[in-house]
Amino acid sequence: MESNGNIVSLEDSAKQIQYWCDHKFEPEIEKELWPKILQHKWFLSEKLGRDVGIKVACLDFIENVERMREDQHDEERIRLLKELDAQMVDRSVWDTISETQPPKQIVNKRIILPLTKADLARKHGVIPPRTIIFFGPPGTGKTYFVRAIAGVLQWWYVEVSPSTLMAEGENRMGANLKRLMEKVRNLDETVIFIDEFEEIATTRDHASRIDKSITNEFIKQVPLLEKQNRKILLVCATNYIRQVDAALLRPGRFDCIIPVGGLDNQGRQTIFEHYLSSTNRGEVDMERIISMMSLFTPADIEYLFQKVRQDAFEREYVKGEDYLVTTETFLEMIPKVAPTLTDEIVDEFEQDCTRYTRY
Ligand SMILES: Nc1ncnc2c1ncn2[C@@H]1O[C@H](COP(=O)(O)OP(=O)(O)O)[C@@H](O)[C@H]1O
Ligand SMILES: [Mg+2]
Structure with a gap:
């Protein structure tokens, strides 16, 4: 049986609940429950990070219905989370x-x-x-x-x-x-x-x-x-x-x-490896490249990879043969990415750290 959204007749919602939960309520209650079950389906799916089926949502809802009744705020909270795009x-x-x-x-x-x-x-x-x-x-x-x-x-x-x-x-x-x-x-x-x-x-x-x-x-x-x-x-x-x-x-x-x-070498390397792992790559001398990126922020590293990948894509499109990103590709691209951090910005940031940091 397929659910057809929020708008269901009294008879329909009763059928749905009986079908999925093998549970019979008063018809009036069933009508009230159905939209809540649909909301619960959304809530569970978001919470678990996967699409939860109507049956699972229904069973979970019925199982917890007492607790939910006790918690008057639950429904309001779900509505609010949706509204705030949580x-x-x-x-x-x-x-x-x-x-x-x-x-x-x-x-x-x-x-x-x-x-x-x-x-x-x-x-x-x-x-x-x-x-x-x-x-x-x-x-x-x-x-x-x-x-x-x-x-x-x-x-x-x-x-x-x-x-x-x-x-x-x-x-x-x-x-x-x-x-x-x-x-x-x-x-x-x-x-x-x-x-x-x-x-x-x-x-x-x-x-x-x-x-x-x-x-x-x-x-x-x-x-x-x-x-x-x-x-x-x-x-x-x-x-x-x-x-x-x-x-x-x-x-x-x-x-x-x-x-x-800013990042230290280890921090830069972790982010570099993160992006490299999803790049069509050949030999890359990571140590050499990372030593050239001292003022790069995570955003700069991400942008460097965007440029490198676009370049690889275009080269393969033109030549028609597999193009592997290598040390050479990075050496060519790094000068084209201006790092966000400058000595002046780093200086100012250090002053801010002394003045504002508190934890
Ligand atoms: N540790 C990290 N690993 C992978 N990517 C990161 C990391 N830290 C930041 N990024 C990426 O760097 C970019 C900039 O980070 P962001 O959080 O937007 O910076 P800010 O909010 O300080 O301007 C984002 O696209 C983010 O995905
Ligand atoms: Mg931000």
């Missing part, structure tokens, strides 16, 4: 990050472990952070890290861009942020990510009246989030920490301010 990120993303890539170790010790080893953390009075700022030059992996954290915790990942908050015009931003945070406080096991944080939380000296109202809203909302007894992590990322309102950076507002900086 995603489950694969656990393996975390493992693709080299142990030496900053700030993997800080994140592990300060965020992941206190959450996953809750008893030990409690014993030692370690409180897991709830509100975090990542800062660092563009392309250093801030977004990638946030996704990886959600993945390793197996929490929902919800991304909010400043443009969504500005959708109805800049003067609605404060109100939109307030509404969003009110909703978010009802979620559980969720990582909320606000990118380009400086766009919405500019220093008040330079901001217009409207921008100030959003900073003020943030100052109100962050402590409210801290008070919630739920597993929520708010992460904000910025390329320009100096532009973020100092009032928001004071101790007591965000729990951690963590720099996401």
Whole structure:
């Protein structure tokens, strides 16, 4: 039997439930249950990362129906997760990050472990952070890290861009942020990510009246989030920490301010190998090439591979014979990719680290 979406007649939903669950309810209840089962199917599929069949969803739903009734918020939460376009990120993303890539170790010790080893953390009075700022030059992996954290915790990942908050015009931003945070406080096991944080939380000296109202809203909302007894992590990322309102950076507002900086050789090699493994390659002298990429960010490495692969594709298209990417291909392409980091940017970043880092 096939389900035909949400709109089903009373008789239909009864038939469906009886068919799939071998369970008979009052017809009125059945009608109410069916859309919930369809929602549960979506929820389970997202959570497990695979498409769950209607039968599995139905059985799981019936099995847990009591628990679900008890939890009045469940349905509301599912609706909210859908509305916010929540995603489950694969656990393996975390493992693709080299142990030496900053700030993997800080994140592990300060965020992941206190959450996953809750008893030990409690014993030692370690409180897991709830509100975090990542800062660092563009392309250093801030977004990638946030996704990886959600993945390793197996929490929902919800991304909010400043443009969504500005959708109805800049003067609605404060109100939109307030509404969003009110909703978010009802979620559980969720990582909320606000990118380009400086766009919405500019220093008040330079901001217009409207921008100030959003900073003020943030100052109100962050402590409210801290008070919630739920597993929520708010992460904000910025390329320009100096532009973020100092009032928001004071101790007591965000729990951690963590720099996401450049890579060392090991970090570069891990990312290089990651992309090389899905490239049509021949002999590649990795050590030599990596030593030429000292100021490359993860984004630059990714772009280098995009160029190298495009080149390989075009060559094979023209010549009609298998083209293998080799050391030579990289030597030719590296000069065409300008690294994001410059000595000046690295200098500024180091100053920012001294001034803002706190965890
Ligand atoms: N450890 C990593 N392994 C593989 N790719 C990575 C890694 N870190 C970052 N990247 C890639 O580098 C690019 C830039 O990272 P991103 O997180 O968008 O940087 P930022 O948010 O700091 O600007 C992304 O396309 C991301 O997939
Ligand atoms: Mg980003």
